[in-house]
Each structure stands twice: as C-alpha cells, then as structure tokens.
Amino acid sequence: MEELRALAKLALMDGAASAHEAELRDLPAKIEAMRADVQTLETLLSAERSQIDEAKALRDERQKDLQAKVDQLGAAKSKMSKASNLREADSAEREVEMTRRAIKEREEEVLTIEETLEKKSGSLGEREKQFEEARSILEGEAAAAKERLEVVAKERDEVLAGRDAVVAQIPKRIVKRYERLRTKPRHDAVSFIYTDGTCRSCRMALPAQLFIEVQRGEEFHECPQCRAFLIHESFVPEVVEKRADADAGDASEAEA
Numbered sequence: 001m002e003e004l005r006a007l008a009k010l011a012l013m014d015g016a017a018s019a020h021e022a023e024l025r026d027l028p029a030k031i032e033a034m035r036a037d038v039q040t041l042e043t044l045l046s047a048e049r050s051q052i053d054e055a056k057a058l059r060d061e062r063q064k065d066l067q068a069k070v071d072q073l074g075a076a077k078s079k080m081s082k083a084s085n086l087r088e089a090d091s092a093e094r095e096v097e098m099t100r101r102a103i104k105e106r107e108e109e110v111l112t113i114e115e116t117l118e119k120k121s122g123s124l125g126e127r128e129k130q131f132e133e134a135r136s137i138l139e140g141e142a143a144a145a146k147e148r149l150e151v152v153a154k155e156r157d158e159v160l161a162g163r164d165a166v167v168a169q170i171p172k173r174i175v176k177r178y179e180r181l182r183t184k185p186r187h188d189a190v191s192f193i194y195t196d197g198t199c200r201s202c203r204m205a206l207p208a209q210l211f212i213e214v215q216r217g218e219e220f221h222e223c224p225q226c227r228a229f230l231i232h233e234s235f236v237p238e239v240v241e242k243r244a245d246a247d248a249g250d251a252s253e254a255e256a
C-alpha cells in the first residue's frame with residue numbers, strides 16, 4: 001500500500017509539472033517561429049533593395065546614353081549647317097531626325113524607370129516599417145519569454161522536488177512501466193478510481209472483482225483496456241480533496 005501511495009504521489013507530481021513542461025517546450029518553439037518570420041521579412045527586404053539598386057544602375061546607364069545622343073544631335077546639326085551640297089544636307093537631316101527619335105525613346109525609358117523606382121521605394125519604405133515593427137515585437141517577446149521560462153523552470157523544479165525519493169519507494173519494474181505509459185499521449189499512466197468504479201483514463205467501467213481488489217489496494221492493478229495503473233482515491237487524500245473542490249465548484253455553478 002505504501003508503494004501504491006508512492007506511485008500515486010509520483011503521478012500527482014508529474015501531473016502538476018506537466019503544464020510547466022509543456023510551456024517550457026512550447027514557448028521557445030513559438031519564439032523560434034516568430035524569429036523565422038522576421039528572417040523571411042528581412043530576406044524580402046534585401047531582395048527589394050537589390051532590385052532598386054539594379055533599377056538605379058539601369059537608369060544611370062540610360063541617362064549616360066541619353067547624354068551621348070544629345071551630343072550626337074549637336075554634331076549632326078552642325079554637320080547640317082555646314083553641308084555644301086544637297087546630298088550632304090539630306091544625309092545630315094536624316095541623322096538629326098534619327099537622333100531626335102532616339103533621344104525621345106531614351107527620355108521615355110528613363111521616365112519609366114524613374115516611375116518604377118518611385119513605386120518600389122514607396123513599397124520598400126512600407127516593408128522596412130513592417131520589418132522594424134516585427135523585429136521590435138520579436139525582441140520584446142523573446143525577452144519576456146526568457147524571463148517567463150526561468151520562472152516556469154523554477155516552478156517545475158519546485159513541483160518535482162523530492163521526486164527521486166518518491167521513485168525510490170516504488171519497485172523498479174513498476175517505475176519502468178509507469179515511465180513507458182507516461183509517453184503515451186492518449187491515456188494517463190495512473191488512473192484514480194472513484195466510488196463509481198470507472199477508469200478515469202479511458203472511462204471503462206471496471207469488472208466488479210477488479211474494482212473490489214483495487215479498493216483493497218493490496219497490489220498493483222492495471223486497467224484491462226488502457227493499461228493504466230489503478231489506484232483507489234481512498235489511498236490518496238489529495239485526490240479526494242481535489243475532487244471535493246471540483247464537486248463544490250460544479251454545485252455552485254449549477255446554483256448560479
């Protein structure tokens with residue numbers, strides 16, 4: 001019976017620590033996911049910056065080309081004025097015409113690039129703002145999480161203080177089975193049995209004979225369905241108290 005009590009105590013301890021364990025696992029994962037999102041924003045941001053740099057380089061090149069065409073037009077015009085015959089005059093005029101057209105095309109091109117640049121700079125500014133916001137939220141959350149994790153780890157350690165001593169009171173094979181059951185997510189490793197004789201873990205009504213043996217508490221029993229260790233609540237005052245509190249809560253809820 002002492003061993004049963006020790007196992008019950010172990011299960012209660014681990015149960016109390018489970019919320020802490022979950023938080024210790026989930027909170028860092030949440031922060032990491034946020035960090036990955038911020039990283040993605042940063043990548044997008046640098047891609048946009050390099051697009052803008054490329055557009056600027058293209059604009060500079062086109063502007064240089066435009067200037068060359070303007071110089072060319074001046075030369076063509078002076079050729080036209082110096083033409084000594086009709087053939088030379090015609091050819092110079094054609095060159096002036098062609099150069100004028102090329103200048104117009106280049107000017108339009110430069111204008112289009114300028115417009116694109118303006119638009120892109122606007123969206124870059126927007127994205128930079130988003131990024132800064134996301135980064136500052138992340139920094140705040142990460143700092144808060146760090147503090148929170150220290151508190152939770154301390155609380156968990158307090159809840160689990162003396163666990164080794166409790167484990168030492170339980171036969172090794174039972175501890176081994178308990179630890180294995182604990183890794184199964186769907187059912188409890190230890191099922192506390194109330195007066196109704198139902199397994200708390202899987203809701204199965206225990207066979208009458210088994211229920212009687214569980215009430216005696218002379219040895220370890222397991223649920224035929226979910227394999228949880230069965231411990232009658234009468235051996236565990238904490239469970240009776242907890243249930244009384246819960247019942248009182250239900251009753252006052254029903255009254256309200």
Ligand SMILES: [Zn+2]
Binds near residue numbers: 201202223226
């Ligand atoms: Zn069960």
